[in-house]
Amino acid sequence: MDTNQLWKERFGHHVKMLSRYLRLMFNDHLAFALIFFVAAGAYFYQEWLEGVPDTFPVDWIMAVVLGLLLAHSPVRTFFKEADTVFLLSVENRLGPYIRNGVIYSLIIQGYWLAIFLFVFTPLYLKIYSGTDAQYLLVMLGVLIGVKIINLLAVWFLDKSRERRLHYFDVIVRAAINIMLVYFLVNGELLYVLIATALIIGVAFLNYWNIYQKYSLPWDALIEKEEARLQLFYRLANLSTDVPDLKRKPKKRHGLVNLVTKPINHDQSNTYTYLYFITFIRSGDYFGMYLRLIGLTIFFIFWVPLFWGKLIFAILFLFVTGFQFITIYNHHKTLDWIQLYPVAQHVRKKAVHQLIFLLMLAKVVVVFVLFMFASDLVDAIIYAGVGLAFTLLFENFYVKARIERMS
Structure with a gap:
């Protein structure tokens, strides 16, 4: 040989x-x-120097x-x-x-x-x-x-x-x-x-x-x-489907109970329950979400100018929403999910809800920390821009991407 x-x-x-x-x-x-x-x-690095x-x-x-x-x-x-x-x-x-x-x-x-x-x-x-x-x-x-x-x-x-x-x-x-x-x-x-x-x-x-x-x-x-x-x-699976990926879920019982407790156990919430648990128990999504929040916090404290803080905060908000669209096909290889007696529009709605809540939660967290990194007025401006961006992104971009993935 x-x-x-x-x-x-x-x-x-x-x-x-x-x-x-x-x-x-x-x-x-x-x-x-x-x-x-x-x-x-690079620009703000030079300014900071x-x-x-x-x-x-x-x-x-x-x-x-x-x-x-x-x-x-x-x-x-x-x-x-x-x-x-x-x-x-x-x-x-x-x-x-x-x-x-x-x-x-x-x-x-x-x-x-x-x-x-x-x-x-x-x-x-x-x-x-x-x-x-x-x-x-x-x-x-x-x-x-x-x-x-x-x-x-x-x-x-x-x-x-x-x-x-x-x-x-x-x-x-x-x-x-x-x-x-x-x-x-x-x-x-x-x-x-x-x-x-x-x-x-x-x-x-x-x-x-x-x-x-x-x-x-x-x-x-x-x-x-x-x-x-x-x-x-x-890492690749956050942007595209990877057939060779071996998924190993984590238990995280406390977080699962906290997230799923408000969800009513009826047929219309079938995919909501499934995707929320998937987000929590999958180390890919949950870990990535925490890291993106951490990076956002770092940049709003590091960048000196308000408009620079705002740009980075909105940029990472976009990345947060973009990365989790792939959760729609997370269970694509499981045939038994196709047997659910639930319409496909319910599945799409569940993904929309998840992405919207993740982006909204991030806006709230960053808003609170924005007050310490800048002041209350700047934080309110960020919250307004962040909420408007979340609504537009979720209703237009996410909707179009999911339609192409269906």
Whole structure:
């Protein structure tokens, strides 16, 4: 078996899958909203930089963010369940396959390191005004080198099934990486070398104590790979239907009882009950809703100008309504739901009610916090614009999208 060719085939399949779903995820108005978000964020970032004090702890912020990115270094393998049979006999010849996996992981994770370093660059040069801009290239080179070491350390440890050892390794590497980035930001190259030596030591210990002694835990590696794939499917499912998504509901009895108690148990509320429970018990929808509220709160406190706060608040209100339209087809693969003796317009009405209440609840929460981020008059203006936008969005955009999905 040519394991190098096997990697090329699986990588090609992975790229086709990514391109297909990313094209569906960033169509319609979501791509425009993201472009507007990036442009507006860059503008207010520049405005905020003009008033940032010289004592702002950019070194520690960069150390924590970039250090955690360095510590999080999973190696993509694209292993599948059938590999426990077909690849087990060639495990000792998987060197080229694993090497390609490390290179692919380095490219993807190195890209995010470069993005975050690029975002921090204006703030860093503002606080460290005497630093040569070319030093940032040195920083990026060091970060990429340390990322390689972290990837190898994680891969060497992946042969162990001991969860506590994995947790301990993450904590130790995260602490070392954070201190390494802190010294790198401050130009303390001697301490950077010492921290790098410590990371190399961790990788060597993982290799000597784990990698040399054990064989590949195929079931654990396949489970991790499947978890990463399902994470991407869950994100894609917020914008389009993903047939391969494996949904794992959460119990959340308290929230379910709180939400469903006011609903009358009659035939006209069949889909209302179903979709409200789906929203609460599905980690995709409920978790996304909380994160969108959190991002909205962050921007209304961070952006200095009222109209900027208003734009971001309405933008995230649009994203909130847009993302949950897909709940209409959440149970599409369940044939028994089609047996409900309930008209389809009742199903559509239930989705309309859910989206309207979610957007309305978000307007109320942000209205209260707007008073602390600005003042009562600005909060009232936001509430009026938010309510008008919710009514127009729900009655026109959501209605049209659901009709196309039916």
